[in-house]
Amino acid sequence: MSSHHSHQPLPGSERTMLPGARQMGPVKPEEPMEVSVYLKARGSAKALEALANQLPGQRQHLSQAEFAAQQGADPDAIAKVEAFAHEHNLTIVDVNPARRVIVLAGTATMMSSAFQVELHYYEHPQGHFRGRTGTVQLPADLIPIVEGVFGLDDRPQARAHYRRLETRAAAQATTAYTPPQLAALYDFPTQLNGQGQSIAIIELGGGYRSSDLRAYFSRLGLPLPKVVSVSVDRGRNSPSTADSADGEVELDIQVAGAIAPAARLVVYFAPNSDRGFLDAVTTAIHDTRYRPSVISISWGGPESTWTAQALQAMDQAFQSAAALGVTVCCAAGDGGSSDGVTDGRAHVDFPASSPYALACGGTRLESANGQVTSEVVWNNTGKGATGGGISDVFALPAWQVGAGIPPSSNPDGRVGRGVPDVAGDADPETGYQIQVDGQLFVFGGTSAVSPLWAGLLALINQKLGKAVGYLNPVLYQQLAQTSVLRDVTSGNNGAYQANPGWDACTGLGSPDGAKLLQALTGTQL
Structure with missing residues (x-):
């Protein structure tokens, strides 16, 4: 079983304070939240190189079923994230192997514990949002398979x-x-x-x-x-x-x-x-x-x-x-x-x-x-x-x-x-x-x-x-x-x-x- 002591920073997950934002206080412990955990891709580079060298009329694109089978999420990786969710009492809302995403739900307290983050409310000219700074933390065995964790921070992105x-x-x-x-x-x-x-x-x-x-x-x-x-x-x-x-x-x-x-x-x-x-x-x-x-x-x-x-x-x-x-x-x-x-x-x-x-x-x-x-x-x-x-x-x-x-x-x-x-x-x-x-x-x-x-x-x-x-x-x-x-x-x-x-x-x-x-x-x- 994973423990907090085995958590490591997820590379690429670091967030800094949004310029112009003012921290308003910690997120309410029972606030309901959802996150999307995206898993790393597998086996697409060579196929795309072949497509790049062909005119559209010559190309054989993958069907959705073929894509899911060849480049969708690895079942073992899905199982590891599901085990992580169960350990932290998070609800599995959706699993989509083709999109390589697992949606998890829980309270702010559960999410903070599972991903080792501090969540606060912020005020900003673009509006109020829930945010974090620093990195998302994951058990060591999830680091190689997880592309990113999205939804802990809901600041305006675009x-x-x-x-x-x-x-x-x-x-x-x-x-x-x-x-x-x-x-x-x-x-x-x-x-x-x-x-x-x-x-x-x-x-x-x-x-x-x-x-x-x-x-x-x-x-x-x-x-x-x-x-x-x-x-x-x-x-x-x-x-x-x-x-x-x-x-x-x-x-x-x-x-x-x-x-x-x-x-x-x-x-x-x-x-x-x-x-x-x-x-x-x-x-x-x-x-x-x-x-x-x-x-x-x-x-x-x-x-x-x-x-x-x-x-x-x-x-x-x-x-x-x-x-x-x-x-x-x-x-x-x-x-x-x-x-x-x-x-x-x-x-x-x-x-x-x-x-x-x-x-x-x-x-x-x-x-x-x-x-x-x-x-x-x-x-x-x-x-x-x-x-x-x-x-x-x-x-x-x-x-x-x-x-x-x-x-x-x-x-x-x-x-x-x-x-x-x-x-x-x-x-x-x-x-x-x-x-x-x-x-x-x-x-x-x-x-x-x-x-x-x-x-x-x-x-x-x-x-x-x-x-x-x-x-x-x-x-x-x-x-x-x-x-x-x-x-x-x-x-x-x-x-x-x-x-x-x-x-x-x-x-x-x-x-x-x-x-x-x-x-x-x-x-x-």
């Missing part, structure tokens, strides 16, 4: 990457597009509608109103998409005001739904914590009911604000998505090359910085007579700019080696994963017309680019008859010499300048939908 023009500014906007207008400018295929596809949308707050969706799609002359809400960790569709996260939720649904109106949109609502975020993503990836082929994520935060265990667990989840043929699109952030951090260094946003995410940067798009007249890096000084740069966490992927990824602008000059991979219109001054809480607004931000790309990929998946899946290696390797993306060569996001080819502002460029479709499917519409 922010929504959208920017909304104020009403007066919106009326004076240089341009405000509907998503179908942007689809036309980017030459998205018009004969496809996403039939048979499911697009997963991850939301960590806010909600949508059916009345907004009906009015919006009616105004566009499009059928109302099928929208399904899925509750994760008791998150739910909870609309309030246009100044809340409702803007994010409505933006994601309306952009993806306008691009692929026949696709099913599955919105996974979860609390804004590292546990909620991770659980929402793994639930979507392994959803055997709705089976999304694309995931759109418009939330994130600087790599420096995540624990190492959370970075690793989310990256492992995205690797699972790649094995299953699910493309994960992530907004690259709206805080320029600093990602909103005020330490004078450059930062990139996570989860966009995972090598298994299609990181989506932002541009300013101007047009006339249905043609693009200018596309430059989005950078409204002091009002938002596309994220992008060099990861401080993830190594340079093999498929980016020939892309001319520069050293980081930070003093260490690190060469790592370059962000973003692709781009699209994100400047609020050339933004998206979106309806929120009964009103029309103009939105921008890289939040809009993720569902834009997700919608395009749903169309391509429809034509291909199978999922594109892990797109990054294809864009950088097999399609490196093609013109399937529109190179953006002017502008900067602070520390990084746009230039021909890949750059840390707009990646490889914005989409040419028809050319990308032809390249990935071998057909032209």
